[in-house]
Amino acid sequence: MNQILRIAFFALIVRPLMMIVLGTNVRRGELLPSSGPAIIVANHNSHLDVFALMNVLGLKRLPSVRPVAAADYFMTRRLRRWFATRIVGIIPIDRSKIRREKGKHPLDPISEVLEKEGIVLLFPEGTRGEPEKMDEFQTGVAHIARRHPEIPITPVFMHGLGKALPKGEALLVPFFCDMFVGKPLNSQLKKRELMNQLSVSMDELAAELPVEAWN
Amino acid sequence: MNHLAWEVRITLISIFAVLAVSNCILFFKMRYSPGSDDTLIRHRIRTWWSLAGLFSLALCLSPNGGVIFFGFISFFALKEFLSMSPTRRADRRVLFYAYLSVIPQYYFATTDNYQMFLVFIPVIMFAWLPTRMWMIGQGDGFQNAAGTLLWALMITVYSLSHTAYLLTTPLGQHASNATPHMMSLAEQHPGPGLLIFLVIMAETNDIFQYLSGRPFGKKQVSPNIAPRKTYAGFIGGITLTTCLAGIVGPLITPMDLPHSVFAGFMIACMGFAGELCICALKRDLKITNFGATLPGHGGVLDRVGNLIFTAPLFFHFIHYCYHP
Numbered sequence: 001m002n003q004i005l006r007i008a009f010f011a012l013i014v015r016p017l018m019m020i021v022l023g024t025n026v027r028r029g030e031l032l033p034s035s036g037p038a039i040i041v042a043n044h045n046s047h048l049d050v051f052a053l054m055n056v057l058g059l060k061r062l063p064s065v066r067p068v069a070a071a072d073y074f075m076t077r078r079l080r081r082w083f084a085t086r087i088v089g090i091i092p093i094d095r096s097k098i099r100r101e102k103g104k105h106p107l108d109p110i111s112e113v114l115e116k117e118g119i120v121l122l123f124p125e126g127t128r129g130e131p132e133k134m135d136e137f138q139t140g141v142a143h144i145a146r147r148h149p150e151i152p153i154t155p156v157f158m159h160g161l162g163k164a165l166p167k168g169e170a171l172l173v174p175f176f177c178d179m180f181v182g183k184p185l186n187s188q189l190k191k192r193e194l195m196n197q198l199s200v201s202m203d204e205l206a207a208e209l210p211v212e213a214w215n
Numbered sequence: 216m217n218h219l220a221w222e223v224r225i226t227l228i229s230i231f232a233v234l235a236v237s238n239c240i241l242f243f244k245m246r247y248s249p250g251s252d253d254t255l256i257r258h259r260i261r262t263w264w265s266l267a268g269l270f271s272l273a274l275c276l277s278p279n280g281g282v283i284f285f286g287f288i289s290f291f292a293l294k295e296f297l298s299m300s301p302t303r304r305a306d307r308r309v310l311f312y313a314y315l316s317v318i319p320q321y322y323f324a325t326t327d328n329y330q331m332f333l334v335f336i337p338v339i340m341f342a343w344l345p346t347r348m349w350m351i352g353q354g355d356g357f358q359n360a361a362g363t364l365l366w367a368l369m370i371t372v373y374s375l376s377h378t379a380y381l382l383t384t385p386l387g388q389h390a391s392n393a394t395p396h397m398m399s400l401a402e403q404h405p406g407p408g409l410l411i412f413l414v415i416m417a418e419t420n421d422i423f424q425y426l427s428g429r430p431f432g433k434k435q436v437s438p439n440i441a442p443r444k445t446y447a448g449f450i451g452g453i454t455l456t457t458c459l460a461g462i463v464g465p466l467i468t469p470m471d472l473p474h475s476v477f478a479g480f481m482i483a484c485m486g487f488a489g490e491l492c493i494c495a496l497k498r499d500l501k502i503t504n505f506g507a508t509l510p511g512h513g514g515v516l517d518r519v520g521n522l523i524f525t526a527p528l529f530f531h532f533i534h535y536c537y538h539p
Contacts, residue, residue, distance in 0.1 A: 025506050169307070171307065175294065176294060210500060
């Protein structure tokens, strides 16, 4: 990662964009982890999600924040690869590989970051999908929780950026982004119970939304 | 700075003085009754400081500074409106045009292009946005989408842009006859004085309503829409605002005493009407405020509700009485 360029990008481009063009309404921002190691899970509507979330986490926490992203998408073209790894600082995970290969588990890079006190951002829907519609969550988060049962998992529900920049669109239309932070989940639970707890928590957060769904 | 008359500068300074006094009152209240929770009011006053600071800074920098300030207010209000209302996914491009319309509208205000200023949104955008909407080819929800968008543009961009036009409008001979003892600077640039008059009357009306409604208020004006608005507050607001207008108007604007009193009365009544309109809108959308852009107040749209009717009315009142 290029820390100087990274901080400059977030301070000079992302922050003004989020302050003026888009804007965020955060509820219970104090529930976000103040330092690593920590895991934040959020629903995924747009490429802007990760910038909005990292902007709310602030420049102080920025050096430790690492979003998990699809290697098969972000590591393909050279410029995209450079931007994703050097500026955004993603942890690339290949979505097509699910088994241990050459003694390395696909989730090992995430464990490494957590061991170095990083804050990992995870979008368990696995794809932006149809904007403002929550897809089924992938179980990767449960596997990480099993490896690190002592690390808190904070759920965040996001809404609005799928309207501002949905998948397959290039025109950015200003909209406020709602960001509702929930109470940390119990990471010690078994896989199915944890996933259950996550989706219940997300549904509760989504129910706070006053705006009717998109028609 | 030299476009601001000294009366206007004194008014700006006294706004800050009033804020400082309210901070002192709050400080002593916290000192002597520490139990009460004043977080909301503290946030509210702090936001007033930053709003008044930004507004004065913008006004002092240049006459166009105030225009840019209100341009941003319009943009934020429109963004809040469209984020809180249901919109159709297909209409993203149409919404983009709606946002873009802020720029020409405020440009016509700065360049004193009266005709274009009047027709741009109610005539040109009125024709263009629904046209762009049918081009997309989705009939479902057309009526709601077109209606919501045009109404959003009218209240957040068209109405509020009249504040900016007040700043740049030149007045004719008639105005200088009204108060012959006035300094020539105020005659050349009546805009800042008029704008500050409007904003002070609209916002203090809110505070006067609160102050007179809290001890005396019983009967609600509209219990289903705004349970906290009472007749006592409404009447107290009108009386106090009209009195204040009679004092401030002749000082900082080209208006004489009767005109000032009438303007104050009108701003108090229609400011109240505008605010209740925003309240009804919030009831319909099932929200309590339009966001958290202004801590203690809610969103920008919650704050400027009292300007949506008064800005065009006051502008045309001035234009009718004083324009050559």
